[in-house]
Amino acid sequence: MNNPMNPRPTNGNWQATLPAEWTIPYVDDSGREQQIPLRDHPSLQHYKTKDEAVKALVHAQRMLGKTPEGYVRVPSKDDNPEDRDAFFASLGRPNRPDEYALPEIDLPDGYEVQEALLEQFQVTAFQLGLTAEQVAGLYQWFLPVVLETHDGMEKEKRQLRDNELASLRSVHRGDTPRRLDEALRTAEAIGGNELLRALDETGAGDRAPVIAAFAKKAPLVLESGMRGSGDGWGEELSREKLREMMQDPRYHDPIKRDPKYVEKVRKGFETLYPGDYVPGSRL
Template sequence: MTMTKDINDWRATLPEEWTVRLTGEDGEEREIPLREHPALARYASKDEAVKALVHAQKLLGRTPEGYIRLPGPDADAEQMAAFHAALGRPESPDDYTLPELELPEDLELREELIAGLRARAHELGLTPAQVAGLYHWFLPLVLDAHHCLRDEAQRLRDSELESLRAVHRGETPRLLDKALRAAEAIGGEELLDALTRTGAGDRAAVISAFAKIAPLVLESGLRGAPSGWGEELSREKLREMMQDPRYHDPSRRDDTYVTKVRKGFEALYPGNYVPGGQI
Protein backbone atom coordinates (compact mmCIF):
# COMPACT_ATOMS: atom_id res chain seq x y z
CA MET A 1 0.00 0.00 0.00
CA THR A 2 1.49 3.32 -1.06
CA MET A 3 0.56 6.49 0.83
CA THR A 4 0.16 9.59 -1.33
CA LYS A 5 1.22 13.06 -0.34
CA ASP A 6 -2.12 14.75 0.46
CA ILE A 7 -3.92 16.13 3.51
CA ASN A 8 -3.35 12.85 5.32
CA ASP A 9 0.45 13.13 5.11
CA TRP A 10 0.43 13.36 8.91
CA ARG A 11 0.35 9.56 8.91
CA ALA A 12 3.85 9.53 7.41
CA THR A 13 5.16 10.96 10.67
CA LEU A 14 4.20 7.77 12.47
CA PRO A 15 7.17 5.44 13.05
CA GLU A 16 7.36 2.77 10.39
CA GLU A 17 8.05 0.10 13.01
CA TRP A 18 4.57 0.66 14.49
CA THR A 19 2.64 -2.18 12.93
CA VAL A 20 -0.83 -3.67 13.26
CA ARG A 21 -2.51 -6.79 11.92
CA LEU A 22 -5.29 -6.25 9.37
CA THR A 23 -7.58 -8.74 7.62
CA GLY A 24 -7.82 -7.97 3.92
CA GLU A 25 -10.73 -8.42 1.55
CA ASP A 26 -9.39 -11.85 0.62
CA GLY A 27 -9.77 -12.97 4.25
CA GLU A 28 -6.05 -13.17 4.85
CA GLU A 29 -4.61 -11.45 7.91
CA ARG A 30 -1.42 -9.44 7.34
CA GLU A 31 0.79 -7.21 9.39
CA ILE A 32 1.03 -3.64 8.02
CA PRO A 33 2.47 -0.35 9.24
CA LEU A 34 0.03 1.48 11.48
CA ARG A 35 0.24 4.59 9.28
CA GLU A 36 -1.24 2.58 6.40
CA HIS A 37 -4.29 1.43 8.34
CA PRO A 38 -7.49 2.53 6.49
CA ALA A 39 -9.11 3.66 9.74
CA LEU A 40 -6.67 6.56 10.00
CA ALA A 41 -7.52 7.82 6.54
CA ARG A 42 -10.74 9.41 7.80
CA TYR A 43 -8.90 11.89 9.99
CA ALA A 44 -7.48 15.05 8.42
CA SER A 45 -4.82 15.51 11.12
CA LYS A 46 -3.10 13.80 13.97
CA ASP A 47 -5.04 16.02 16.38
CA GLU A 48 -8.36 14.72 15.06
CA ALA A 49 -7.17 11.11 15.39
CA VAL A 50 -5.99 11.68 18.98
CA LYS A 51 -9.28 13.34 19.94
CA ALA A 52 -11.23 10.42 18.46
CA LEU A 53 -9.10 8.00 20.45
CA VAL A 54 -9.68 9.88 23.70
CA HIS A 55 -13.44 9.94 23.04
CA ALA A 56 -13.48 6.21 22.35
CA GLN A 57 -11.65 5.55 25.62
CA LYS A 58 -14.33 7.47 27.52
CA LEU A 59 -17.03 5.25 26.03
CA LEU A 60 -15.36 2.03 27.08
CA GLY A 61 -17.38 0.32 29.84
CA ARG A 62 -20.38 2.59 29.35
CA THR A 63 -23.77 1.45 28.11
CA PRO A 64 -24.85 3.52 25.09
CA GLU A 65 -28.31 5.04 25.16
CA GLY A 66 -30.93 2.52 24.00
CA TYR A 67 -28.57 -0.41 24.45
CA ILE A 68 -29.71 -3.32 26.66
CA ARG A 69 -26.99 -5.50 28.08
CA LEU A 70 -27.72 -9.22 27.81
CA PRO A 71 -27.53 -10.92 31.22
CA GLY A 72 -24.87 -13.56 31.64
CA PRO A 73 -25.49 -17.22 32.41
CA ASP A 74 -25.11 -16.54 36.15
CA ALA A 75 -27.67 -13.71 36.23
CA ASP A 76 -30.04 -13.86 39.20
CA ALA A 77 -33.82 -13.42 39.14
CA GLU A 78 -33.60 -9.68 39.83
CA GLN A 79 -31.23 -9.12 36.91
CA MET A 80 -33.42 -11.15 34.57
CA ALA A 81 -36.51 -9.24 35.72
CA ALA A 82 -34.76 -5.94 34.97
CA PHE A 83 -33.71 -7.24 31.55
CA HIS A 84 -37.25 -8.37 30.65
CA ALA A 85 -38.70 -5.09 31.92
CA ALA A 86 -36.28 -3.17 29.69
CA LEU A 87 -37.49 -5.22 26.72
CA GLY A 88 -41.10 -4.27 27.47
CA ARG A 89 -42.48 -7.11 29.58
CA PRO A 90 -45.42 -5.94 31.73
CA GLU A 91 -45.23 -6.09 35.52
CA SER A 92 -47.89 -8.80 35.86
CA PRO A 93 -49.23 -11.65 33.68
CA ASP A 94 -52.68 -10.09 34.03
CA ASP A 95 -51.45 -7.04 32.13
CA TYR A 96 -51.34 -8.99 28.86
CA THR A 97 -54.32 -8.03 26.68
CA LEU A 98 -55.40 -10.74 24.25
CA PRO A 99 -57.21 -9.78 21.04
CA GLU A 100 -60.93 -10.39 20.76
CA LEU A 101 -61.57 -13.30 18.38
CA GLU A 102 -64.93 -14.72 17.41
CA LEU A 103 -65.49 -18.24 18.77
CA PRO A 104 -68.08 -20.82 17.70
CA GLU A 105 -71.17 -20.96 19.91
CA ASP A 106 -70.33 -24.48 21.06
CA LEU A 107 -66.77 -23.61 22.08
CA GLU A 108 -65.59 -21.74 25.15
CA LEU A 109 -61.99 -21.20 26.24
CA ARG A 110 -61.39 -22.22 29.83
CA GLU A 111 -60.15 -19.47 32.10
CA GLU A 112 -57.36 -21.65 33.49
CA LEU A 113 -55.93 -22.08 29.99
CA ILE A 114 -55.86 -18.33 29.38
CA ALA A 115 -54.32 -17.76 32.81
CA GLY A 116 -51.69 -20.40 32.05
CA LEU A 117 -50.87 -18.72 28.74
CA ARG A 118 -50.36 -15.36 30.42
CA ALA A 119 -48.24 -16.85 33.21
CA ARG A 120 -45.99 -18.73 30.77
CA ALA A 121 -45.59 -15.66 28.54
CA HIS A 122 -44.57 -13.57 31.56
CA GLU A 123 -42.08 -16.24 32.63
CA LEU A 124 -40.49 -16.19 29.16
CA GLY A 125 -40.29 -12.41 29.19
CA LEU A 126 -42.55 -11.84 26.18
CA THR A 127 -43.85 -8.39 25.36
CA PRO A 128 -47.60 -7.68 25.05
CA ALA A 129 -47.27 -7.34 21.27
CA GLN A 130 -45.56 -10.71 21.02
CA VAL A 131 -48.22 -12.45 23.12
CA ALA A 132 -51.07 -10.85 21.18
CA GLY A 133 -49.45 -11.80 17.88
CA LEU A 134 -48.94 -15.43 18.89
CA TYR A 135 -52.49 -15.67 20.25
CA HIS A 136 -53.96 -14.20 17.07
CA TRP A 137 -51.98 -16.69 14.99
CA PHE A 138 -52.41 -19.82 17.11
CA LEU A 139 -56.08 -19.70 18.17
CA PRO A 140 -57.48 -20.00 14.60
CA LEU A 141 -55.31 -23.12 14.16
CA VAL A 142 -56.88 -24.61 17.31
CA LEU A 143 -60.36 -23.76 16.04
CA ASP A 144 -59.65 -25.41 12.69
CA ALA A 145 -58.44 -28.54 14.48
CA HIS A 146 -61.56 -28.50 16.67
CA HIS A 147 -63.81 -28.25 13.62
CA CYS A 148 -61.95 -31.08 11.87
CA LEU A 149 -62.28 -33.35 14.90
CA ARG A 150 -65.95 -32.52 15.30
CA ASP A 151 -66.68 -33.12 11.62
CA GLU A 152 -64.75 -36.38 11.69
CA ALA A 153 -66.70 -37.52 14.75
CA GLN A 154 -69.98 -36.70 13.00
CA ARG A 155 -68.89 -38.63 9.89
CA LEU A 156 -68.04 -41.60 12.09
CA ARG A 157 -71.45 -41.49 13.80
CA ASP A 158 -73.23 -41.30 10.47
CA SER A 159 -71.17 -44.17 9.07
CA GLU A 160 -71.78 -46.39 12.10
CA LEU A 161 -75.49 -45.61 12.12
CA GLU A 162 -75.71 -46.37 8.42
CA SER A 163 -74.09 -49.76 9.00
CA LEU A 164 -76.73 -50.53 11.63
CA ARG A 165 -79.52 -49.47 9.30
CA ALA A 166 -78.13 -51.68 6.56
CA VAL A 167 -78.58 -54.69 8.85
CA HIS A 168 -81.60 -53.84 10.98
CA ARG A 169 -83.45 -51.42 8.70
CA GLY A 170 -86.73 -50.37 10.34
CA GLU A 171 -85.77 -51.98 13.63
CA THR A 172 -82.80 -49.63 14.08
CA PRO A 173 -84.61 -47.14 16.40
CA ARG A 174 -85.75 -50.01 18.63
CA LEU A 175 -82.22 -51.41 18.66
CA LEU A 176 -80.79 -48.05 19.71
CA ASP A 177 -83.36 -47.73 22.50
CA LYS A 178 -82.58 -51.22 23.82
CA ALA A 179 -78.85 -50.54 23.80
CA LEU A 180 -79.29 -47.23 25.62
CA ARG A 181 -81.50 -48.75 28.30
CA ALA A 182 -79.15 -51.68 28.80
CA ALA A 183 -76.12 -49.40 29.20
CA GLU A 184 -78.02 -47.20 31.63
CA ALA A 185 -79.17 -50.20 33.67
CA ILE A 186 -75.63 -51.61 33.88
CA GLY A 187 -73.61 -48.48 34.61
CA GLY A 188 -76.01 -45.58 35.00
CA GLU A 189 -75.13 -42.04 33.97
CA GLU A 190 -71.43 -42.63 34.62
CA LEU A 191 -71.25 -45.32 31.94
CA LEU A 192 -73.34 -43.29 29.50
CA ASP A 193 -71.03 -40.30 30.01
CA ALA A 194 -67.95 -42.46 29.41
CA LEU A 195 -69.43 -43.89 26.21
CA THR A 196 -70.19 -40.37 24.99
CA ARG A 197 -66.79 -38.86 25.88
CA THR A 198 -64.79 -41.68 24.32
CA GLY A 199 -67.02 -42.02 21.26
CA ALA A 200 -67.49 -45.73 22.01
CA GLY A 201 -71.25 -45.20 22.24
CA ASP A 202 -71.29 -44.30 18.55
CA ARG A 203 -69.74 -47.56 17.37
CA ALA A 204 -72.07 -50.07 15.78
CA ALA A 205 -70.34 -53.02 17.48
CA VAL A 206 -70.83 -51.49 20.95
CA ILE A 207 -74.48 -50.63 20.26
CA SER A 208 -75.16 -54.13 18.98
CA ALA A 209 -73.48 -55.68 22.02
CA PHE A 210 -75.59 -53.70 24.48
CA ALA A 211 -78.73 -54.46 22.48
CA LYS A 212 -77.97 -58.20 22.65
CA ILE A 213 -77.66 -58.20 26.43
CA ALA A 214 -80.69 -55.97 26.91
CA PRO A 215 -83.11 -58.92 27.36
CA LEU A 216 -80.91 -60.33 30.12
CA VAL A 217 -80.49 -57.01 31.85
CA LEU A 218 -83.93 -55.51 31.46
CA GLU A 219 -86.47 -58.31 31.09
CA SER A 220 -85.14 -61.45 32.78
CA GLY A 221 -85.73 -62.55 36.33
CA LEU A 222 -82.25 -61.33 37.11
CA ARG A 223 -83.56 -57.78 37.03
CA GLY A 224 -86.92 -58.57 38.57
CA ALA A 225 -88.92 -58.20 35.37
CA PRO A 226 -92.64 -58.67 35.92
CA SER A 227 -94.36 -61.72 34.63
CA GLY A 228 -97.20 -61.56 32.15
CA TRP A 229 -95.41 -59.54 29.47
CA GLY A 230 -96.17 -61.23 26.22
CA GLU A 231 -94.70 -58.42 24.13
CA GLU A 232 -91.33 -56.73 24.24
CA LEU A 233 -91.05 -54.33 27.15
CA SER A 234 -90.10 -50.80 26.11
CA ARG A 235 -90.55 -47.23 27.19
CA GLU A 236 -92.73 -46.55 24.15
CA LYS A 237 -95.00 -49.47 25.04
CA LEU A 238 -95.46 -48.21 28.58
CA ARG A 239 -96.25 -44.71 27.33
CA GLU A 240 -98.91 -46.21 25.10
CA MET A 241 -100.40 -48.20 27.99
CA MET A 242 -100.62 -45.08 30.15
CA GLN A 243 -103.04 -43.59 27.61
CA ASP A 244 -105.46 -46.45 28.23
CA PRO A 245 -108.55 -45.46 30.29
CA ARG A 246 -107.84 -48.41 32.58
CA TYR A 247 -104.78 -46.47 33.75
CA HIS A 248 -105.67 -42.77 33.68
CA ASP A 249 -109.53 -42.74 34.01
CA PRO A 250 -110.56 -43.06 37.70
CA SER A 251 -114.01 -44.30 36.69
CA ARG A 252 -112.56 -47.15 34.64
CA ARG A 253 -109.38 -47.79 36.61
CA ASP A 254 -108.13 -51.39 36.55
CA ASP A 255 -105.76 -52.09 39.47
CA THR A 256 -104.29 -55.15 37.75
CA TYR A 257 -103.57 -53.11 34.64
CA VAL A 258 -102.05 -50.25 36.67
CA THR A 259 -99.85 -52.71 38.57
CA LYS A 260 -98.60 -54.15 35.30
CA VAL A 261 -97.60 -50.67 34.09
CA ARG A 262 -95.88 -49.93 37.39
CA LYS A 263 -93.92 -53.17 37.33
CA GLY A 264 -92.96 -52.43 33.74
CA PHE A 265 -91.35 -49.16 34.84
CA GLU A 266 -89.65 -50.93 37.74
CA ALA A 267 -88.15 -53.41 35.27
CA LEU A 268 -86.95 -50.71 32.87
CA TYR A 269 -85.52 -48.49 35.61
CA PRO A 270 -84.53 -50.80 38.48
CA GLY A 271 -83.93 -48.92 41.69
CA ASN A 272 -84.91 -45.57 40.13
CA TYR A 273 -88.66 -45.92 39.66
CA VAL A 274 -90.81 -43.09 40.97
CA PRO A 275 -94.59 -43.51 40.34
CA GLY A 276 -95.60 -41.06 37.66
CA GLY A 277 -92.01 -39.92 37.24
CA GLN A 278 -91.04 -42.00 34.18
CA ILE A 279 -92.93 -41.13 31.00
Protein backbone atom coordinates in the same frame (compact mmCIF):
# COMPACT_ATOMS: atom_id res chain seq x y z
CA MET B 1 9.27 -25.63 -6.85
CA ASN B 2 10.70 -22.77 -4.78
CA ASN B 3 14.13 -23.18 -3.28
CA PRO B 4 14.04 -22.68 0.55
CA MET B 5 17.15 -20.59 0.16
CA ASN B 6 15.33 -18.47 -2.39
CA PRO B 7 11.76 -17.74 -1.18
CA ARG B 8 9.03 -17.24 -3.73
CA PRO B 9 8.52 -13.63 -4.91
CA THR B 10 6.10 -11.70 -2.70
CA ASN B 11 4.93 -9.19 -5.31
CA GLY B 12 3.94 -6.90 -2.45
CA ASN B 13 1.88 -9.64 -0.77
CA TRP B 14 3.01 -9.64 2.86
CA GLN B 15 1.39 -13.05 3.55
CA ALA B 16 3.91 -14.63 1.19
CA THR B 17 6.75 -13.63 3.53
CA LEU B 18 5.47 -16.01 6.23
CA PRO B 19 7.39 -19.30 6.51
CA ALA B 20 5.82 -22.18 4.60
CA GLU B 21 6.21 -24.52 7.59
CA TRP B 22 3.73 -22.43 9.60
CA THR B 23 0.51 -24.36 9.06
CA ILE B 24 -3.00 -24.10 10.48
CA PRO B 25 -6.17 -26.27 10.34
CA TYR B 26 -8.67 -25.11 7.72
CA VAL B 27 -12.15 -26.38 6.74
CA ASP B 28 -12.87 -25.92 3.06
CA ASP B 29 -16.26 -25.38 1.41
CA SER B 30 -16.89 -29.13 1.24
CA GLY B 31 -16.51 -29.44 5.02
CA ARG B 32 -13.18 -31.27 4.81
CA GLU B 33 -10.53 -30.19 7.33
CA GLN B 34 -6.87 -30.03 6.30
CA GLN B 35 -3.62 -28.35 7.29
CA ILE B 36 -2.66 -25.42 5.07
CA PRO B 37 0.18 -22.90 5.24
CA LEU B 38 -0.75 -19.97 7.46
CA ARG B 39 0.12 -17.54 4.69
CA ASP B 40 -2.63 -19.08 2.51
CA HIS B 41 -5.40 -18.69 5.09
CA PRO B 42 -8.23 -16.53 3.66
CA SER B 43 -8.68 -14.53 6.88
CA LEU B 44 -5.30 -12.84 6.41
CA GLN B 45 -6.52 -11.27 3.18
CA HIS B 46 -8.57 -8.80 5.25
CA TYR B 47 -5.40 -7.06 6.44
CA LYS B 48 -3.38 -4.91 4.09
CA THR B 49 -0.16 -5.17 6.09
CA LYS B 50 1.46 -7.44 8.62
CA ASP B 51 1.18 -4.64 11.19
CA GLU B 52 -2.61 -4.55 10.82
CA ALA B 53 -2.79 -8.32 11.36
CA VAL B 54 -0.60 -8.14 14.47
CA LYS B 55 -2.66 -5.27 15.93
CA ALA B 56 -5.88 -7.23 15.34
CA LEU B 57 -4.37 -10.24 17.12
CA VAL B 58 -3.35 -8.13 20.13
CA HIS B 59 -6.81 -6.54 20.30
CA ALA B 60 -8.48 -9.96 20.18
CA GLN B 61 -6.28 -11.15 23.04
CA ARG B 62 -7.23 -8.11 25.13
CA MET B 63 -10.97 -8.78 24.55
CA LEU B 64 -10.84 -12.36 25.82
CA GLY B 65 -12.86 -12.64 29.05
CA LYS B 66 -14.38 -9.17 28.66
CA THR B 67 -18.02 -8.33 28.01
CA PRO B 68 -18.45 -6.83 24.53
CA GLU B 69 -20.07 -3.43 24.27
CA GLY B 70 -23.86 -3.72 24.03
CA TYR B 71 -23.94 -7.25 25.43
CA VAL B 72 -26.75 -7.96 27.91
CA ARG B 73 -26.85 -11.19 29.89
CA VAL B 74 -30.24 -12.86 30.09
CA PRO B 75 -31.06 -13.57 33.76
CA SER B 76 -31.47 -17.18 34.76
CA LYS B 77 -34.09 -18.64 37.06
CA ASP B 78 -31.54 -18.59 39.89
CA ASP B 79 -31.04 -14.82 39.71
CA ASN B 80 -32.69 -12.30 41.97
CA PRO B 81 -36.41 -12.01 41.01
CA GLU B 82 -36.17 -8.23 41.07
CA ASP B 83 -33.30 -8.33 38.57
CA ARG B 84 -35.27 -10.65 36.32
CA ASP B 85 -38.34 -8.41 36.49
CA ALA B 86 -36.27 -5.34 35.68
CA PHE B 87 -34.68 -7.08 32.70
CA PHE B 88 -38.00 -8.29 31.25
CA ALA B 89 -39.62 -4.91 31.88
CA SER B 90 -36.85 -3.25 29.89
CA LEU B 91 -37.73 -5.51 26.95
CA GLY B 92 -41.42 -4.56 27.09
CA ARG B 93 -43.04 -7.06 29.44
CA PRO B 94 -46.00 -5.65 31.42
CA ASN B 95 -45.84 -5.35 35.19
CA ARG B 96 -48.55 -8.00 35.72
CA PRO B 97 -49.96 -10.90 33.69
CA ASP B 98 -53.42 -9.34 33.43
CA GLU B 99 -51.93 -6.28 31.70
CA TYR B 100 -51.38 -8.22 28.48
CA ALA B 101 -53.81 -6.83 25.92
CA LEU B 102 -55.18 -9.73 23.88
CA PRO B 103 -56.57 -8.81 20.45
CA GLU B 104 -60.26 -9.25 19.68
CA ILE B 105 -60.89 -12.29 17.48
CA ASP B 106 -64.25 -13.09 15.91
CA LEU B 107 -65.26 -16.55 17.07
CA PRO B 108 -67.77 -18.79 15.29
CA ASP B 109 -71.23 -19.11 16.83
CA GLY B 110 -71.23 -21.40 19.84
CA TYR B 111 -67.56 -20.83 20.66
CA GLU B 112 -66.09 -18.88 23.54
CA VAL B 113 -62.69 -18.89 25.21
CA GLN B 114 -62.76 -19.85 28.89
CA GLU B 115 -61.56 -17.12 31.22
CA ALA B 116 -59.47 -19.61 33.19
CA LEU B 117 -57.63 -20.61 30.00
CA LEU B 118 -56.91 -16.98 29.10
CA GLU B 119 -55.60 -16.28 32.60
CA GLN B 120 -53.28 -19.29 32.43
CA PHE B 121 -52.07 -18.17 29.00
CA GLN B 122 -51.21 -14.72 30.37
CA VAL B 123 -49.51 -16.12 33.49
CA THR B 124 -47.36 -18.49 31.42
CA ALA B 125 -46.40 -15.71 29.01
CA PHE B 126 -45.46 -13.50 31.97
CA GLN B 127 -43.28 -16.22 33.49
CA LEU B 128 -41.49 -16.68 30.16
CA GLY B 129 -40.82 -12.95 29.98
CA LEU B 130 -42.70 -12.39 26.72
CA THR B 131 -43.37 -8.84 25.63
CA ALA B 132 -46.86 -7.47 25.06
CA GLU B 133 -46.29 -7.52 21.30
CA GLN B 134 -45.11 -11.12 21.34
CA VAL B 135 -48.12 -12.29 23.37
CA ALA B 136 -50.59 -10.48 21.13
CA GLY B 137 -49.03 -11.98 18.02
CA LEU B 138 -48.87 -15.47 19.51
CA TYR B 139 -52.51 -15.33 20.65
CA GLN B 140 -53.70 -14.03 17.29
CA TRP B 141 -51.98 -16.93 15.53
CA PHE B 142 -52.67 -19.69 18.06
CA LEU B 143 -56.41 -19.30 18.69
CA PRO B 144 -57.54 -19.73 15.04
CA VAL B 145 -55.28 -22.78 14.77
CA VAL B 146 -56.93 -24.32 17.85
CA LEU B 147 -60.41 -23.61 16.47
CA GLU B 148 -59.52 -25.09 13.09
CA THR B 149 -58.09 -28.20 14.74
CA HIS B 150 -61.18 -28.58 16.94
CA ASP B 151 -63.52 -28.19 13.98
CA GLY B 152 -61.55 -30.81 12.09
CA MET B 153 -61.79 -33.28 14.97
CA GLU B 154 -65.53 -32.67 15.34
CA LYS B 155 -66.00 -33.19 11.61
CA GLU B 156 -64.14 -36.50 11.81
CA LYS B 157 -66.29 -37.59 14.75
CA ARG B 158 -69.50 -36.73 12.89
CA GLN B 159 -68.28 -38.56 9.81
CA LEU B 160 -67.42 -41.63 11.89
CA ARG B 161 -70.82 -41.53 13.60
CA ASP B 162 -72.61 -41.26 10.24
CA ASN B 163 -70.60 -44.15 8.81
CA GLU B 164 -71.33 -46.36 11.82
CA LEU B 165 -75.04 -45.51 11.68
CA ALA B 166 -75.10 -46.31 7.97
CA SER B 167 -73.49 -49.66 8.79
CA LEU B 168 -76.26 -50.43 11.30
CA ARG B 169 -78.97 -49.37 8.88
CA SER B 170 -77.58 -51.66 6.20
CA VAL B 171 -78.19 -54.59 8.57
CA HIS B 172 -81.31 -53.64 10.54
CA ARG B 173 -83.08 -51.38 8.01
CA GLY B 174 -86.26 -49.93 9.52
CA ASP B 175 -85.62 -51.69 12.81
CA THR B 176 -82.53 -49.53 13.46
CA PRO B 177 -84.21 -46.98 15.83
CA ARG B 178 -85.50 -49.79 18.06
CA ARG B 179 -82.11 -51.47 18.15
CA LEU B 180 -80.46 -48.17 19.11
CA ASP B 181 -82.97 -47.68 21.91
CA GLU B 182 -82.43 -51.21 23.18
CA ALA B 183 -78.66 -50.77 23.15
CA LEU B 184 -78.92 -47.52 25.11
CA ARG B 185 -81.28 -48.94 27.73
CA THR B 186 -79.14 -52.07 28.09
CA ALA B 187 -75.96 -50.07 28.63
CA GLU B 188 -77.75 -47.91 31.18
CA ALA B 189 -79.16 -50.92 32.98
CA ILE B 190 -75.74 -52.62 33.14
CA GLY B 191 -73.53 -49.69 34.11
CA GLY B 192 -75.76 -46.72 34.82
CA ASN B 193 -74.78 -43.16 34.00
CA GLU B 194 -71.09 -43.83 34.54
CA LEU B 195 -71.00 -46.32 31.69
CA LEU B 196 -72.97 -43.99 29.43
CA ARG B 197 -70.52 -41.17 30.14
CA ALA B 198 -67.57 -43.46 29.41
CA LEU B 199 -69.10 -44.51 26.10
CA ASP B 200 -69.67 -40.87 25.15
CA GLU B 201 -66.23 -39.63 26.21
CA THR B 202 -64.34 -42.39 24.43
CA GLY B 203 -66.55 -42.42 21.35
CA ALA B 204 -67.19 -46.13 21.81
CA GLY B 205 -70.92 -45.47 22.01
CA ASP B 206 -70.89 -44.41 18.36
CA ARG B 207 -69.31 -47.61 17.07
CA ALA B 208 -71.59 -50.09 15.33
CA PRO B 209 -70.03 -53.23 16.93
CA VAL B 210 -70.53 -51.78 20.44
CA ILE B 211 -74.15 -50.83 19.72
CA ALA B 212 -74.85 -54.22 18.20
CA ALA B 213 -73.31 -55.99 21.21
CA PHE B 214 -75.51 -54.12 23.70
CA ALA B 215 -78.58 -54.66 21.51
CA LYS B 216 -77.93 -58.41 21.49
CA LYS B 217 -77.85 -58.40 25.28
CA ALA B 218 -81.16 -56.54 25.51
CA PRO B 219 -83.34 -59.69 25.74
CA LEU B 220 -81.24 -60.97 28.65
CA VAL B 221 -80.90 -57.67 30.52
CA LEU B 222 -84.27 -56.06 29.87
CA GLU B 223 -86.83 -58.69 28.96
CA SER B 224 -85.66 -61.21 31.56
CA GLY B 225 -86.71 -58.77 34.26
CA MET B 226 -90.09 -58.04 32.72
CA ARG B 227 -91.80 -61.04 34.27
CA GLY B 228 -91.52 -60.31 37.95
CA SER B 229 -93.44 -62.94 39.89
CA GLY B 230 -91.18 -62.23 42.87
CA ASP B 231 -92.06 -58.52 42.73
CA GLY B 232 -95.80 -59.04 42.52
CA TRP B 233 -96.03 -58.63 38.75
CA GLY B 234 -98.47 -61.05 37.19
CA GLU B 235 -98.27 -59.44 33.75
CA GLU B 236 -95.55 -58.42 31.33
CA LEU B 237 -93.69 -55.32 32.48
CA SER B 238 -92.62 -52.70 29.96
CA ARG B 239 -91.83 -49.01 29.77
CA GLU B 240 -95.20 -48.34 28.15
CA LYS B 241 -96.94 -50.17 30.99
CA LEU B 242 -95.15 -48.03 33.57
CA ARG B 243 -96.12 -44.86 31.72
CA GLU B 244 -99.72 -45.97 31.80
CA MET B 245 -99.57 -46.73 35.53
CA MET B 246 -98.11 -43.30 36.31
CA GLN B 247 -101.23 -41.71 34.81
CA ASP B 248 -103.38 -43.51 37.37
CA PRO B 249 -104.73 -41.20 40.15
CA ARG B 250 -103.40 -43.71 42.66
CA TYR B 251 -99.91 -42.60 41.59
CA HIS B 252 -100.08 -38.92 40.69
CA ASP B 253 -103.11 -37.56 42.61
CA PRO B 254 -102.10 -36.44 46.13
CA ILE B 255 -105.66 -37.07 47.40
CA LYS B 256 -106.11 -40.54 45.90
CA ARG B 257 -102.46 -41.59 46.20
CA ASP B 258 -102.07 -45.29 47.16
CA PRO B 259 -98.69 -46.07 48.81
CA LYS B 260 -98.86 -49.73 47.79
CA TYR B 261 -99.57 -48.77 44.18
CA VAL B 262 -96.73 -46.22 44.17
CA GLU B 263 -94.39 -48.84 45.62
CA LYS B 264 -95.37 -51.26 42.87
CA VAL B 265 -94.47 -48.67 40.22
CA ARG B 266 -91.17 -47.99 41.94
CA LYS B 267 -90.32 -51.70 42.02
CA GLY B 268 -91.30 -51.92 38.38
CA PHE B 269 -88.68 -49.32 37.54
CA GLU B 270 -86.09 -51.13 39.60
CA THR B 271 -86.91 -54.37 37.81
CA LEU B 272 -86.95 -52.87 34.34
CA TYR B 273 -83.87 -50.69 34.94
CA PRO B 274 -81.62 -52.36 37.51
CA GLY B 275 -78.71 -50.37 38.86
CA ASP B 276 -78.59 -46.59 39.17
CA TYR B 277 -82.31 -45.74 39.37
CA VAL B 278 -83.92 -42.31 39.73
CA PRO B 279 -87.78 -42.44 39.69
CA GLY B 280 -89.20 -41.02 36.49
CA SER B 281 -85.80 -40.28 34.95
CA ARG B 282 -86.06 -42.88 32.19
CA LEU B 283 -89.46 -42.04 30.83
